[in-house]
Amino acid sequence: MDKFKEFFLKADSFFHDVKENVENFELNMSFFLLQEASKYYLKSLLSFYEIDFPKEDTIEELINQIETKTTIKLPPVKDIVVELDYAYCEGGCSLNIIYKDLPTKYIQPIEDLREIIINEIGEYNLK
Helix, strand or coil, X not given: CCHHHHHHHHHHHHHHHHHHXXXXXXXXXXXXXXXXHHHHHHHHHHHHCCCCCCCCCCHHHHHHHHHHHCCCCCCCHHHHHHHHHHCCCXXXXXXXXXXXXXXXXXXXXXXXXXHHHHHHHCHHHHC
C-alpha cells in the first residue's frame, strides 16, 4: 500500500472515531484525535507529492510545507485547523482546562480539509 494512502486511512480512522464519539470522549481526547486526523491528512498530501517532512511537525508546519513546496494554496479553513495545535493539553495535565472552543467547532473544517485532500490526490488513488 502506498504511504500516502496509509496516512489518509489513519486520518480517516482518527476522524471517524472522534466524530462518532465526540460526546463521550473527554475534551483532551477529542482535541488530540482531531489534531492527529488533521496531521495525517496533511501528511498524506505531502507523501503523495513525495515531499519529506519531519516526524514531529505541527499542523501549521505541515501546511507551510504544502504551500511552499507545491503550488497548492489551502483555503482559509486552514486557519481554523491550525488552532488545533494549541487547543489541548497532551496527557499528564492534572488541572481542569477551560477551552475557548469545543471540539465540535473543528469537525466541519476538518471535513473540508479532507475533501480538499481527496480532490488533490484523487479519489481513485485512495481506493
